[in-house]
Amino acid sequence: MRPDEIDSALSALAGEHRLRRRATLQSPQGPRVTIDGRDYLAFASNDYLGLANHPALRQAMQQAIGDWGVGGGSSALVAGHFGIQQQAEEALAEFVGCEAALLFGSGYAANLGVITSLVGRGDAVFADRLNHASLNDGCLLSRATFKRFRHNDLAQLEQLLRDTPARTRLIAVDAVYSMDGDEAPLRELLQLAERYDAWLYLDDAHGFGLLGDGHGALLEYALHHPRVVYMATLGKAAGVAGAFVAGSRQLIDWLVNSARTYIFTTAHPPAQAAAILRSLQLIDADKWRRHLINEHISALHAGLRATSLSLCSSRSPIQPIIIGSNKQVLKLAEQLRARGIWVPAIRPPTVPAGSARLRVSLSAGHTRDDVAELLAALLSVIS
Structure with missing residues (x-):
């Protein structure tokens, strides 16, 4: 313009x-x-x-500022990965039942970083029409062939999967849709991912803290599977900020080495990780x-x-x-x-x-x- x-x-x-x-x-x-x-x-x-202004989260962050300071100072791969952040990643992985997890500055950054790390030119990505804009942007920026299917229409998605010649495929959905509040048919989507040799990328921004007795959609629907890549944000039900991606150890190691929105950005404040750790305790207990x-x-x-x-x-x-x-x-x-x-x-x-x-x-x-x-x-x- x-x-x-x-x-x-x-x-x-x-x-x-x-x-x-x-x-x-x-x-x-x-x-x-x-x-x-x-x-x-x-x-x-x-x-x-109701955790965003919870006294326990405020106290945890205030104490952590005294221990770790305010700024991240550099990218995580240079010198910005703090011990408290490592603790938070390990706790998040355990909380959702995965081998490993990786913190991102936002859900938007996670979606862009992960999708573009897993698919590219010559690949194919399939997304629900009501997906969040950040998922769509990740699909577009991946340069893979981008196909959108009607909301929760498994038959149309299967036809698209059947027709694609792409060797690597990825299905991207929200667990809970942010403007309608309805949910994706996750078990059936995983069955399609298995049948057509595809990743299932699950954005649980609005399910984490609520579904699965607070542990998210993976536990709610028993979705732990090598094909499932799980993302949840920490600025909604968790009351803090940022996001994390969880999955196999190999997947997280790959993202550390390939997700540009993780590699080429200053690490988020270390004290934030302390609030995340306290939030997980409250989600579980309350x-x-x-x-x-x-x-x-x-x-x-x-x-x-x-x-x-x-x-x-x-x-x-x-x-x-x-x-x-x-x-x-x-x-x-x-x-x-x-x-x-x-x-x-x-x-x-x-x-x-x-x-x-x-x-x-x-x-x-x-x-x-x-x-x-x-x-x-x-x-x-x-x-």
Whole structure:
């Protein structure tokens, strides 16, 4: 795009009700936040277990800063791999039942680094149409032949696998889809991967901490297999930041030597690893957090059952209310904000055209009264 075309492009986005602006938090992350100077009850964060501002995680990071300092200083392969990060990688691997794990700065970096390390020119990669943008970008940057199949359509995926002449194949999916909250048919996908000699790359960003009694989709569906490459982010249910990839020792050794987003970047702060270690303990011990989320989901569905607002079928904390129109979803979000409720309006291109929605994100940090307050506000704006 030319410099003189930016203004008109921004105006076009505004005309389509797709122009985005950042809201500024002036408080820690949590169910009650201050945004642009006003207090809100928020249903916007992916902090599903309510750990992002947990005192134990704050204490762990503060103590680790004293022990390890603030910055990573260099890339991991030069002199930036700290002992506390090694401990975190070993703990993460054990937590999800794999031989080894590797920390990345973000889920985006992990997806780009892993996919481009496993497939390239002459290979083929197959991705669900509702995959996260970072998965799609990893597929595109790999330079492999990139085929997308209809959401959870195993028959179409099998046809694509059957037709490809590529020697190396990779199937990439989300375990839990970030805008619908539904899940991929993981056992059936692994069967296809075995039948057609393919990798199965699993992005469990929205399942880790929740599925498998908190240990993620690998344990939920018993997916431990040499063909499965597992990725989960640590800035959602875990409440910290970054991501990790887990699998066989050979796979992780290969990624250390080939994943460009790991090799050519400064290591993330070592103190972050201390918070990750403490978070794993809380995820494992605080089962009540997942039970409370399930209660919130049931209450939300029961409260909206007799209304014109329909929720998608989702057992995850992601509870989208499909509105359709960009203009209408922005109006509803603004009406909720006027009542002190922050629910994000999600529009294309994040979701398909015509499926703009209110993305309600529930958390163990929410109380039962918080969910009741949300329901009252929703009923008010549609009355």
